[in-house]
Amino acid sequence: MKQRRCIVLLLLLCMTALTNSWAAPPALVPAPAKMTVAEGTFRLTRETLICAGTGAEAEARTLGVALRTPTGLPLPLKAGEPKAGAIVLQLDRSLEPQLGAEGYRLSVTPARVTICAAAGAGLFYGGVTFRQLLPPQVFATKRVARALDGGWAAPCVEIEDKPRFAWRGLLLDPARHFMPPEFVKKLVDVMALHKLNTLQLHLTDDQGWRIEIKKHPLLTKLGSVRKESPMHGDRKRGDGKRYGPFFYTQRQIRDLVAYAQARHVTLVPEIEMPGHFLAALVAYPHLSCRGGQFEVRTRWGIEPDILCPGNDAALAFVKDVLGEVCDLFPSRFIHIGGDEAPRDRWKSCPKCQARLRAEGLTSEAQLQTWLNRRVEEFLASKGRRLLGWDEILEGGLTPGAAVMSWRGIKGGIAAASAGHDVVMAPTTHCYFDYAQSKAPGEPECIGGFIPLSRVYEFEPVPAELPESKSRHILGAQGTLWSEYMWTPRDVEYFAFPRAAALAEVVWSPAEQKDFAGFERRLQNHLLRLDQLGVNYRKEPAGAGTSGR
Ligand code: ACM
Numbered sequence: 059m060k061q062r063r064c065i066v067l068l069l070l071l072c073m074t075a076l077t078n079s080w081a082a083p084p085a086l087v088p089a090p091a092k093m094t095v096a097e098g099t100f101r102l103t104r105e106t107l108i109c110a111g112t113g114a115e116a117e118a119r120t121l122g123v124a125l126r127t128p129t130g131l132p133l134p135l136k137a138g139e140p141k142a143g144a145i146v147l148q149l150d151r152s153l154e155p156q157l158g159a160e161g162y163r164l165s166v167t168p169a170r171v172t173i174c175a176a177a178g179a180g181l182f183y184g185g186v187t188f189r190q191l192l193p194p195q196v197f198a199t200k201r202v203a204r205a206l207d208g209g210w211a212a213p214c215v216e217i218e219d220k221p222r223f224a225w226r227g228l229l230l231d232p233a234r235h236f237m238p239p240e241f242v243k244k245l246v247d248v249m250a251l252h253k254l255n256t257l258q259l260h261l262t263d264d265q266g267w268r269i270e271i272k273k274h275p276l277l278t279k280l281g282s283v284r285k286e287s288p289m290h291g292d293r294k295r296g297d298g299k300r301y302g303p304f305f306y307t308q309r310q311i312r313d314l315v316a317y318a319q320a321r322h323v324t325l326v327p328e329i330e331m332p333g334h335f336l337a338a339l340v341a342y343p344h345l346s347c348r349g350g351q352f353e354v355r356t357r358w359g360i361e362p363d364i365l366c367p368g369n370d371a372a373l374a375f376v377k378d379v380l381g382e383v384c385d386l387f388p389s390r391f392i393h394i395g396g397d398e399a400p401r402d403r404w405k406s407c408p409k410c411q412a413r414l415r416a417e418g419l420t421s422e423a424q425l426q427t428w429l430n431r432r433v434e435e436f437l438a439s440k441g442r443r444l445l446g447w448d449e450i451l452e453g454g455l456t457p458g459a460a461v462m463s464w465r466g467i468k469g470g471i472a473a474a475s476a477g478h479d480v481v482m483a484p485t486t487h488c489y490f491d492y493a494q495s496k497a498p499g500e501p502e503c504i505g506g507f508i509p510l511s512r513v514y515e516f517e518p519v520p521a522e523l524p525e526s527k528s529r530h531i532l533g534a535q536g537t538l539w540s541e542y543m544w545t546p547r548d549v550e551y552f553a554f555p556r557a558a559a560l561a562e563v564v565w566s567p568a569e570q571k572d573f574a575g576f577e578r579r580l581q582n583h584l585l586r587l588d589q590l591g592v593n594y595r596k597e598p599a600g601a602g603t604s605g606r
């Protein structure tokens with residue numbers, strides 16, 4: 059009798075444990091703004107339909123492809139009236155004031171999944187969240203052959219979600235080490251899974267010119283090759299290996315832009331000027347202050363020879379390049395670099411000094427602003443806005459400029475206080491080329507130390523910024539400068555899981571920040587990255603993810 063009571067008690071305990079495990083919130087990354095979890099599940103079966111309301115067809119197709127690939131289920135698309143056992147996508151413009159273009163409502167019940175949003179982006183993100191509710195194998199890039207325990211089931215939830223910031227970015231640097239188009243696509247896919255929506259491509263630098271410009275073909279003919287690179291493990295020496303030619307053709311760029319657009323990722327081109335410009339001077343030395351012969355730089359670091367703004371031909375050249383760039387990239391912002399431009403050559407250049415006098419300028423910093431002003435006007439004529447690193451503040455910001463704050467947040471505070479838009483990418487929290495851990499065995503890197511917890515702690519809106527100016531903080535961006543990233547696998551290692559932490563910083567409500575909770579969810583999330591074949595940094599057994 060006593061034994062029977064014990065068994066009943068044990069059974070009851072087990073049932074409670076099971077119920078609790080069902081009720082545990084699903085491991086979504088980034089965490090949604092509002093979520094309630096209910097009993098039960100929705101199952102994908104051979105009978106499941108995908109129903110698209112008017113205007114939702116493209117997103118329904120995208121979700122269909124994403125689900126069909128791993129599950130092998132037919133999941134046919136049906137227009138119009140939602141049926142039971144269906145995944146329903148509906149556009150509802152009336153949600154715009156509440157949820158914006160990127161927010162969504164997702165309801166999962168045993169009978170139906172409903173995603174509602176004011177625009178395609180919101181439907182897409184609702185779809186991403188629904189996929190995260192399913193087993194991690196749903197992110198497999200091929201059909202999953204083995205039957206899953208429990209099948210393709212998602213827990214029942216009610217979610218209302220929208221991003222905290224509009225700019226949720228990463229920077230990729232194909233200039234120092236080229237990253238092939240297939241990898242850019244993979245990165246876009248993985249970003250979309252994190253609801254990151256902006257990928258800045260650092261297309262030009264002293265060490266290589268990586269974008270085809272039809273009007274000036276020598277840029278890629280000469281500027282996309284370097285004699286050698288710094289040696290792996292000994293950055294002061296050369297490796298003796300020719301590097302290149304490597305660049306994106308205009309056809310490849312158009313293909314990448316379309317691919318990213320379908321995943322609601324904006325590709326933002328960066329064309330560096332006046333500094334980090336040596337690869338262009340190799341092709342067209344008359345654009346420099348002193349002329350002569352240049353070589354594509356074979357060491358990392360900063361080059362003294364830069365663009366000569368005293369030269370009218372330099373301005374015409376910049377407009378030619380940016381004209382083609384604007385034709386290729388629909389991005390509203392065009393990044394013109396502007397960082398780390400030593401202005402010493404300008405001091406001894408008769409053309410630069412003549413320009414200074416003619417324009418009534420009193421410093422070389424103002425001459426950089428003068429150049430930016432011309433570029434800004436040109437971009438405005440194409441309906442675009444100028445974005446540059448925080449050095450563009452030094453000679454005075456041009457009226458419409460937006461600033462990417464990298465030398466800490468001071469530049470961002472100054473720009474936003476003056477009413478300029480700002481993206482935060484400070485070296486203190488957002489430089490993903492810094493080490494993730496001080497443990498032995500980490501790969502060579504540029505220096506610095508930014509563990510996962512530091513990224514997660516980042517608050518893009520500075521406390522000292524007046525409330526009325528906080529709307530100028532568009533968001534934040536993690537940078538993947540590639541001096542010490544030779545291959546896509548290296549980029550993935552430095553990017554993840556830190557980009558997952560950044561995704562939560564820029565998407566989820568600030569009040570919900572919870573690093574311990576994030577770390578718990580991350581354990582599940584990493585299973586998704588496994589399915590996608592992402593070479594993220596794995597914590598040695600027994601260590602916390604903080605990397606200390
Ligand atoms: C930069 O890291 N020079 C923007």
Ligand code: ZN
Pocket residue numbers: 346347365366367368369403404407408409410411
């Ligand atoms: Zn000059």
